[in-house]
Amino acid sequence: MASASGKHREPDIHIVGLGVKGIEHVTRETESACRRSNEILAVANLPAVLTYLKSLCLRVTDLHPLSYEEDENRLKAYDTMSAMVLAAALDHAPVMFATYGHPLIYVYPTRQIVDAAPYFGLTVRVLAGISSLDTMLIDLDVDPAMHGLQMYEATDLLVKQRPLQPDVPCLLWQVGAIESVLYSTAPSRPDRFRRIRNYLLRFYSPDHELRAVYSSHHPLLDSSIIKFKLADMESHYEDLHQGLTVYIPPVTARPVADMDLGSKIESLEHLQSITRPRAS
């Protein structure tokens, strides 16, 4: 955020991601922004993270206990979180909204704050954090360069009947919370996973092996990966808690379709035909 003078102007609100594994993933950029904030309003995945934030900023507010009510639409919780951040910024900027993971991956309050801030004359800067997508790629040993990557929010997949490509690795987020937007800590029934299993059976065989991955959020603990066949998804209802993501490996590798281009990608002559000479 540069002003007309070229100086770097401090935003009224920093939005940051604290990463997944406690404080191990906090970037130096985020730490520096923490020290410059008058208040940090945080949604942390471990209590120790709040202790750590208090070592960087005198005023830290834990948004979590203030925000959720059982069986309520989650939007109410998001409204409360976002309103508290915006109100704090109007009162004593600069402030920070800190969430676990990456601040723009599955964090609706970030979207709300970014969209609403200009109406109050507030400026916002979002800083990247290590997301659970990053940690899951490590846990699953998947490089998206090889076969691509498709990923969907599980309820969104069902409601919109999005098509899946069986030759592309697939991540299904929030399977444990599927079929409802209401906030609940109640354990799922096996039936909850029948519709998603049946939908996936349109694209994959019953024997296709899925993995439920839950990345480690603490350095003393290892990530959890549970394997099961698609046909058995309902019987794993106790494993499919809200913190995990389901990974569907590709069934086959897609063959080369454009043989002409495929034959040219290692050709120096072809490279020279699509590039310009370097300036000497």
Add this chain to the structure above:
Amino acid sequence: MSRTALTEILDRSLLDEEFRQAIQADPYEVFKGFDLTDEERSALLSRQLTKVSDLAFMACTIRFAMIRNIVALLPTLDESRKAELQSRGEEIARMEGDRTEAIKKFLAQMR
């Protein structure tokens, strides 16, 4: 009290690098100093994420699950209402005192 011991180990090992290294070097010895049940000690030694999270209750799984949150069919802003929202936003910015409730209503109006 045992739950507190488990939570203390999880919290302290995040914040205290020496303590964590001591656990990694000789967990049996470090855990002797804490009032852990056999189940908790076994879960920690096995590094089982789900098991430890369940035992620690609020420290891990439940808390983590509750905050993983975004939903399908999120609302989008109606562009024709921007002028009205701008006026209301400026009004809230000029208000005295706690603006939280007014902003909550504003956010609901954005949908």
